[in-house]
Amino acid sequence: MSEKQLLQVRKQKRLQVFLFFAAMLALSVWSAISTGFSFSGLFTGTVDSTKFIIFDLFPPDFSYIASLVEPALETIYMSFVAMVIGAIVAAFLAIFASATTAPHPIVQVAVRAFSSLFRNIPVLIWTILLAAAYGLGTLVGTIALIMVSTGALTRAFAEILEEIDMGQVEAVRATGASYGQVLAQGVLPQFLPGFFGWSLYMLEINIRASTIIGMVGGGGLGFVIQTQIKLFQYEQVSMAVLLTLVLVLIMEWITNQIRERII
Amino acid sequence: MTLLQVKGLEKKYPDGTVALKGIDFEVNEGEFIVIIGPSGAGKSTLLRSVNRLVDATNGAVIFKDRDVVKAGTRVLRKIRREIGMIFQGFNLIERASVLNNVLHGRLGYMSDFKGMFYLFNQSQKKTAYELLHRVGLGEQIYKRADELSGGQQQRVGIARALAQKPALMLADEPIASLDPVSSNVIMDYLYNICREEGIACLCNLHQVDVAKKYATRIIGIHAGEKVFDGKPEELTEDIINQIYHNKKKELVANE
Amino acid sequence: MRIESTYKQNIQDRLEMPIKPKKNIFLQIALLVAVLFFFFSLYQLNFDYARLISGTGAFLETLTLMVPPDISQWQHVLAAALESFQVAVLGTIFGIIIGFVLAFPAADNITPHPTVAWLIKGFASLLRAIPTLIWALIFIVAVGLGPFTGILAITVGAAGMLVKVFTQSIEEIDYGVIEALKATGAGWFSIVSQAVIPTVLTAFLSWCILRFEADMGESTILGAVGAGGIGWELTHAMRAYKFDQAFFVAVVIFLMVFSVELVSNRLKMRMKNIG
Known part of the structure; x- marks a missing residue:
């Protein structure tokens, strides 16, 4: 049976x-x-693309590197500023967005919906919208990256807060500690490793995203890529792409070093 | 002298579970009271209602002439800082140092600001160190709490509670996550320190033999009701059966 | 009582707190550097803060121009949305196929040769490192505008990521499982199909779902550079300053991406319960 x-x-x-x-x-x-x-x-598409990559994109124009330094630095500055502001705003929002620390369920739903607007409307669309209002340049790029960071980090931080060990929090509460003291002594130590880990990861994501944002007017390397494509300067395009790659790799290396030491 | 009065304490959780159905008892200074009962009987809820980690639905908890149930935020802080608590899962801040964990016991006496930014003064640190020395952990004070063994962590938990200079100690299954040897050590520390400092203790246990060994008084809880309250020698086999509703046999078989 | 206090006094005299071991100040230094670099970056970016204010006004004005959304073009927009969806589906599926085929020889524990593994991993990280949008730009030049370009770009992005995560899942397998089969004299393909695939299947599936979620977001924006789909409708409306039309497109995009996120959360939950 x-x-x-x-x-x-x-x-x-x-x-x-x-x-x-x-x-x-x-x-x-x-x-x-x-x-x-x-x-x-x-098949033909793949062949054509490969041909294009080999004959037109290669070799990258290394002499062009001097004029790429400025936009590359811009990319780094934008990504970093946006990461810091995004992380601070997100940490604040996450307190309201997580089930364990939210003062009221309605607040929680509202903050979650708000942060999902940043996440689910692609960054490109935000940038196009922002560029219409603020004009082209690094200001738009930074604001757009702040939106990306805030959206992604709010969700991540809220999840960290939901997974903390409430027993530890309870124990601090039992000593007669005030709400602020409980947050600082009971919640914060459990929150910090995740906070730093995710913020560093966000820096990497921002550098990648900044190329896209740059293409629709956000400044930095992305803007150069877009301009040079329009001018058919493919060897300079591939140089800019290559530089982006190098930046991402360097960032990955640095953040890994820091992450290993603090966690 | 009466330190704590619990009167008609009831607790119903939002999901409908009734954990406590009107509990009455008193705790006098210097008593070492062990609460026994099967799991789910409401022991943990009872203890947490005393320092209001759990909000009681009905009834009164009078600690030193102040009603815990009706206390405002500031009064509640003052009450809590005089009641130490140790937990089954130790509940230390794992990433903080052993010394800092003990210093947490002083938070209730500090200003908001100082407590938030770790501004403990030298004499507080010294006191915390002495407490740790007393529970045999003088060498470990700068280690991270999660580097210690379970028994050592619970000793830090005791030191943290002592740092509050409590009049009452709540111990929620303090040895349930420990091996037999560590369990003995912890119960000895807890009992001796409470005696020496004149701290009354309210301790949840599920091992009847341990309860009989240490308690000056035993309270038996079954399904949210008090079914026994008396001296250890009055706790007969029949009463134990009544408290555990014939679950006693299983317990023996497990040991 | 008096005896006790003298005892305590004695202890206090005798006890000296151990010296605090040197604290690792790396974190403090890193934080300090971060704060300094933050302000340095702000200084270097040299924002025009007056524009920040006037721009915010303009931005809010734009937002008011967006309501009510203009849904007159709905047939057009929905057709484009459908195309974006199809691009995402095909791109993800091809990405999965490529990822699935390449992951096994790329995993250190079952690769036929370490060099092969190294080559595939390097190739995958190259694919991954270039954003999908740039791939789309490259393919536009090579094969022209249209949904086909979008499919290629998504495929490349998805393959780059899936090769990496699939490989990681395989490398996490307990070596004993593989060893046991090797001991029976099984060949490479039978080891993969009998031991490896059943072990990693659940992990693979959840990665596929996650990737589809990401690809859905990517495919809606690919249109902005001319690779087909709903993104083009948005850029088009924005360039014509038809903000109410753009808003309708944005709402459709939000609903698409959001509903995919909802469905994928559901699926992940169910898989958690099963696995």
Whole structure:
């Protein structure tokens, strides 16, 4: 009897898996047909792209590096300023957005919805909107990056706060500590490692995102990339891309060093 | 002299669970009272209602002539700082040093600002160190709390509670997460220190033999009601059965 | 009582607090440097703070111009949204296929040769390091405008990430499982299919869901550079200063991305319960 049941369950599960894959296949075929996708197109596309990368993008124009220093520094400044401001704002918002520390459930829902606006409307759209109001340049780039950082970090920080050990908090409360003291002595020590870890990670993300933001008017390396593409200066484009890569790698290395020491 | 009076204490959680159904008892100075009862009987809720980590639904808790249940924020802080508490899970701030954990016991006596920014003075540090020395951890004071073993962490917990200079000590299953040897050490420290300092103690335990060894008085709780309150020698096999509703047999088998 | 206090006095005289070990001041220095660098950056960026204020006014004004949203173009917009969705689906699926094929030879514990593993990992990190939007720009030059470019760009981005995370999942496998099968004399393919795939399948699936979530966001913006989909509608409306139309497009994008996040959260929950 139970073996029969087991067989039945297994059969059912297999059917579920089969249906899932069938659905995915149908979805893909439908998507392929309506977007006019074809494998021969994929093949020629890949070949053309590879050709383009090899013949037009290579070799990067290293003589161009001197004029890239300024925008590269801009990218770093913007990313860092946005990370700091974003982390501070997000830490404040997270207190209201996490179930453990929020003063009221309605506040929690409101703050979560607010921060999800920053997360779910892509940064590019925010930047386009902002550029219309503030004009082009690093100001727009920084504000857009602050939005990205705030959105992502609020969610991350709130999750950290929800996972802290409430026993430790309870113990500090039991000594007769005030609300501020409980936050500082009971919550903060548990929150700090995650706070620093995520903020550092955000710095990396900001540097990557700043290229995109730059393309629609946010200054920095992204702006150079966009301009040079329009001018068909592909070897200078690849130099700028390469420099972005180097920046990201350096940031990754530095943040890893710091992370290892503080956690 | 009466230190603590609990009168008709009731607690109903938002999810509908009734944890306490009208508990009455008194604690006199210098008593070492052990509360026994099966898990889920409401021991933990009872203890947490005394310093209002849990808000009682009904009834009164009078500590030194002040009603804990009705106390405002400032009065509550003053009450809490005179009541030390140690926990089953030790509940130390794991990333803080052992010394800082003990200093947390002084928070209730400090201004908001000083407490928030770790501004402890030298004499507070010295006192904290002496307390740690007393529980045999004088060498470990700069270690991080999570580097210590369970038994050592609980001793830090005792030192933290002592730093409050409490009149009453609450111990919520202080040895439930410890091995038998550490358990003995902890119970000895707790008992001796409370005796020496004249601190009354209210201790939750589930081991009846340990309760009988240390208690000056035993209170038995079953399903949120007090079913026994008397001297250890009055606690007969029958009464134990009544408290645990024949769960006693299982307990013996487990040991 | 008196005896006790003299005892305490004695202890106090005898006890000397141990000397505090030298504290690691790395964190303090790092924080100080961070604060200084923050203000240095602000100084270097040299913002025009008057523009910050006037711009905020203009921004709020723009926002008021957005309501009520102009939904007259809804057929157009929804068709474009559908295209973005399809681009995301195809891009993610191709990314998954590439990631799945390359992850096994790239994992240190089962790779046929360390050099192969190193090559694949390097290739993947190159793909990953360049943002999807830049890939889209490259493909536009190479193959022209349209959804096909979007699919390629998403595929490259997804493959770059999935190769990395799939590889990590495989490398976390308990080596004993593989060893046991090796001991039976099983070949490479049977080890992978019998021991490795069943172990990592759940992890793979949750990464795929996460990646689809990200790709959905990417595909909505690819249009901004001309790679098909709803992003183009937005740029178009903004350039024409039709803010009410742009707002409608933005709402549609928000709903798309948000509902994908909701569905994926659901799926993740269910997988947590099962696995």
